[in-house]
Amino acid sequence: MAAMFTVLIGAQWGDEGKGKVIDVLTERADWVVRYQGGNNAGHTVEIGGVRHVLHLLPSGAMRPGVRCVIGNGVVVDPLALCAEIEELRGAGVDLRDRLFLSDRAHLVLPYHRAFDAGREAALARGERIGTTQRGIGPAYVDKAMRTGLRACALGDPEFPRIVRERIEAANRHLAAGGQPPLEAGPLAEQLAAAARELAPHVTDTSRLLDDAWRRGESVLFEGAQGTMLDVDFGTYPFVTSSNATAGGACTGSGVPPHRISCVIGVLKAYTTRVGEGPFPTELNDATGEALRAAGREFGATTGRPRRCGWWDAVVARYSARINGVQQWALTKLDVLGGFDPIRLCVAYDLNGRRLDEVPADARALAACRPVYEEMPGWAGSLQNVRRLDDLPTAARRYLARIEQLTGVPIGILSLGPGRENTIVLDPPGVGAG
Numbered sequence: 001m002a003a004m005f006t007v008l009i010g011a012q013w014g015d016e017g018k019g020k021v022i023d024v025l026t027e028r029a030d031w032v033v034r035y036q037g038g039n040n041a042g043h044t045v046e047i048g049g050v051r052h053v054l055h056l057l058p059s060g061a062m063r064p065g066v067r068c069v070i071g072n073g074v075v076v077d078p079l080a081l082c083a084e085i086e087e088l089r090g091a092g093v094d095l096r097d098r099l100f101l102s103d104r105a106h107l108v109l110p111y112h113r114a115f116d117a118g119r120e121a122a123l124a125r126g127e128r129i130g131t132t133q134r135g136i137g138p139a140y141v142d143k144a145m146r147t148g149l150r151a152c153a154l155g156d157p158e159f160p161r162i163v164r165e166r167i168e169a170a171n172r173h174l175a176a177g178g179q180p181p182l183e184a185g186p187l188a189e190q191l192a193a194a195a196r197e198l199a200p201h202v203t204d205t206s207r208l209l210d211d212a213w214r215r216g217e218s219v220l221f222e223g224a225q226g227t228m229l230d231v232d233f234g235t236y237p238f239v240t241s242s243n244a245t246a247g248g249a250c251t252g253s254g255v256p257p258h259r260i261s262c263v264i265g266v267l268k269a270y271t272t273r274v275g276e277g278p279f280p281t282e283l284n285d286a287t288g289e290a291l292r293a294a295g296r297e298f299g300a301t302t303g304r305p306r307r308c309g310w311w312d313a314v315v316a317r318y319s320a321r322i323n324g325v326q327q328w329a330l331t332k333l334d335v336l337g338g339f340d341p342i343r344l345c346v347a348y349d350l351n352g353r354r355l356d357e358v359p360a361d362a363r364a365l366a367a368c369r370p371v372y373e374e375m376p377g378w379a380g381s382l383q384n385v386r387r388l389d390d391l392p393t394a395a396r397r398y399l400a401r402i403e404q405l406t407g408v409p410i411g412i413l414s415l416g417p418g419r420e421n422t423i424v425l426d427p428p429g430v431g432a433g
């Protein structure tokens with residue numbers, strides 16, 4: 001059988017339901033690969049009513065036998081990864097022989113977290129990014145500065161000494177910025193213990209994926225964050241520090257572009273954003289609050305309330321183009337039950353000028369006013385709907401309008417957090433490869 005390499009990305013500002021969709025699709029996958037970001041991600045998988053939130057581990061971890069790769073493009077906090085492995089072990093998930101960590105992945109060390117927090121605290125209110133404070137930005141800075149430590153160092157007998165010296169050096173920077181020092185000795189010991197636990201998982205993961213390709217296996221690339229948080233294509237500077245878009249799957253895993261057979265965009269039926277930065281369709285009113293309550297929109301990593309607003313076709317079209325999305329996995333349609341009318345943003349108005357594209361300048365995007373179209377809503381829950389034909393007419397019309405406005409078909413429809421609340425209309429790869 002021909003290998004299937006499918007990339008799944010977030011089409012908005014993250015939290016679109018990527019974890020859920022990955023979990024559904026891994027029923028038929030051999031591998032799941034994380035390729036960028038770190039434990040700033042929070043991917044929720046709900047199985048039999050039990051909720052699991054994955055941060056660094058690929059969401060495929062929840063399926064026994066599925067092999068999990070943390071690729072070179074990910075920044076890995078060894079302490080957080082060990083804690084996550086331990087937590088899953090407690091839930092009966094054994095990753096011993098099926099977790100592979102790229103030897104080229106950069107490490108997030110305690111001082112990256114301290115720098116992240118310090119920088120946010122030092123910024124003026126309008127300049128703050130509202131990061132997850134997991135040290136992601138500073139770790140990617142070290143990578144680009146060529147001063148980072150990589151996972152291949154975890155097996156180095158000198159690792160404890162190296163991290164201790166690095167923490168001590170970082171303490172000098174922290175002191176200069178008026179931040180308290182880190183306890184170098186105890187932290188170096190904790191990191192040494194984590195290194196011993198993780199070292200057996202460290203390998204050249206690009207080779208594993210090359211072998212998987214030759215064996216005709218199927219691989220899912222699990223994007224973290226979303227297109228609008230991408231360091232190149234997002235609402236810069238209010239973004240994360242990696243390429244969350246589809247191209248990142250290749251550079252972040254060592255897989256050649258022509259091996260990617262399919263790109264799926266995960267798209268929420270409305271829009272959310274957590275952290276600072278422009279968000280044209282944000283609703284700072286009772287409707288926004290009602291969306292937050294109905295969709296349980298609180299961060300899976302930080303618990304922060306997510307900002308909520310109507311669905312935005314300008315963002316979705318932009319995502320479709322940048323990522324080459326071949327089908328949408330549309331999520332959380334069920335949440336819109338009872339909202340009537342439903343509004344869709346079809347364009348922006350920037351000082352009287354109509355815009356159909358996302359402007360590069362975050363200030364220009366902040367000044368954009370949404371141009372809305374209204375559609376009738378529907379009442380009642382959709383969570384038990386299992387066939388497209390059983391959806392209320394208004395819901396089907398809403399889906400058709402999303403397809404029309406974006407030019408991309410909906411291949412997967414998610415109507416609730418569980419595996420069972422999913423309608424797979426067009427299995428990925430069929431007709432797309």
Ligand code: GDP
Nearest residue numbers: 015016017018019043044300332414415416417
């Ligand atoms: P991710 O970061 O893209 O994986 O998304 P998160 O896990 O951060 O946030 C998505 C939230 O919505 C989680 O709590 C999921 O359990 C939940 N969820 C996913 N799909 C659906 C859906 O179709 N309907 C509802 N009601 N909840 C969903």
Ligand code: IMO
Nearest residue numbers: 014015040041042130131132224225240274275
């Ligand atoms: P998943 O994978 C939503 C946001 C933060 C902040 C900005 C930069 O669960 O969709 P960072 O800590 O990365 O430097 O923060 O990016 N952010 C996310 N928002 N979902 C995520 O991940 C996010 N990861 C980072 O809130 O605005």
Ligand code: MG
Nearest residue numbers: 015042043300
């Ligand atoms: Mg999330």
